[in-house]
Amino acid sequence: MTTLHQMSICPTICQMINRCMVFLLEIYSAYDMAERGYLETSAQLHDLKKFRQEMSRLEQMNIIGEMAAGVGHEIRNPMTAIRGFLQLLTAKNNYNDVQEYFELMIEELDRANAIITEFLSLARNKIVNLNKQNLNDILEALKPLLEATLLQSDNYLEIQLSEIPDLLLHEKEIRQLILNLVRNGREAMAGSRGKTLTIRTYLEGDEVVLAVQDQGKGIEPHILEKLGTPFLTTKENGTGLGLPVCYNIAAHHKATIDVETGPEGTTFYVRFKHPQFNSETV
Ligand SMILES: Nc1ncnc2c1ncn2[C@@H]1O[C@H](COP(=O)(O)OP(=O)(O)OP(=O)(O)O)[C@@H](O)[C@H]1O
Ligand SMILES: [Mg+2]
Known part of the structure; x- marks a missing residue:
């Protein structure tokens, strides 16, 4: 009996040891794979996080876009009528003593109108016609305006343009993108004099880069992680619409925006695909 019992136990033990061995081998290879693939996995997780952030930003954009398209137009009509009447009243002599109030009201209406314009530019599925042109030419044309903007707060502009290929661009949008980034830079440096805002263009690998660097106080960490949220x-x-508009404009151009920030200042990098590597570019 004992022999029989031992004989029947033996294969069972062998099977169990076998299973354990297979199990251990599986664990080992899984661990080995995980260890070897660890860096790749964390990079993928990082990409996934970035992707999710971008998706949630786009979702917010869509909601904003729908609201803007629906409400913006309706608000503008009565505002245009009010502005017209105010202008009529300013022309009347019997309101001479309250002229400045009329001017103030018109200014405020114009400000509200500008906000609606920015709002509308966030509208989704906007078709943007792109033309082949050089980013440097747009910057050269904008230079006097940018210089004047910075001089208002006793700060300076430096523009360093390298030779870059033509890109498919929407000039008005690119001007807006540059203006919004420069305004943010100027506002970050406001309060201190003699600082410099530097704009550079250069080729880096397969990308044409537009860099806007300020010597401001840097972006606060809790803002940095939500940058671009309307x-x-x-x-x-x-109003918190300047950067969302920039991200939208970049998306229209299939460009990306990266930020580097610290107590010494902030640099925004707008990266356009080099035309040679962009299948949609002429
Ligand atoms: N260059 C910068 N340096 C420091 N902080 C910045 C910079 N650019 C953006 N920020 C931060 O990001 C926030 C959002 O910027 P965004 O341009 O979208 O809105 P805003 O400048 O506050 O308002 P506006 O609608 O007038 O542009 C700013 O309020 C600021 O805190
Ligand atoms: Mg801004």
Whole structure:
């Protein structure tokens, strides 16, 4: 009996040991693979996080776009009528003593109108016609305006343009993108004099880069992680639409925006695909 029992136990033990061995081997190879693939996995996780952030930003954009398209037009009509009447009243002599109030009201209406214009530019599925042109030419044309903007707060502009190929661009949008980034740079440096805002263009690998660098106080960490979210602002008179508009414009051009920031200042990098590597470019 004992022999029989031992004989029947033996294969069972062998099977169990076998299973354990297979199990251990599986664990080992899984561990080995995980260890070897660890870096790749964390990079993928990082990409996934970035992708999710971008998706949630786009979702917010879509909601904003729908709201803008629906409401913006309706608000503008009565505003245009009010502005017209105010202008008529300013022309009347019997209101001479309250002229400045009329001017103030018109200014405020224009400000509201500008906000609606920015709002509308976030509208989704906007078709943008792109033309072949050089980013440097747009910057050269904008230079006097940018210089004047910075001089208002006793700061300076430096423009360093390298030779770059033509890109498919929407000039008005690119001007807006540059203006918004420069305005943010100027506002970050406001309060200190003699600082420099530097704009550079250069080729880097398969990308044409536009870099806007300020010597401001840097972006606060809690703002940095949500950068590009509509209505996110730390400024008393800010609307928080400047950067969302920039991200939208970049998306229209299949460009990306990266940020480097610290107590020494902030640099925004707008990276356009080199025309040679962009299948949609002429
Ligand atoms: N160059 C910069 N340096 C420091 N902080 C910045 C910079 N650019 C953006 N920020 C931060 O990001 C926030 C959002 O910027 P965004 O341009 O979208 O809105 P805003 O400048 O506040 O208002 P506006 O609608 O007038 O542009 C700013 O309020 C600021 O806190
Ligand atoms: Mg801004």
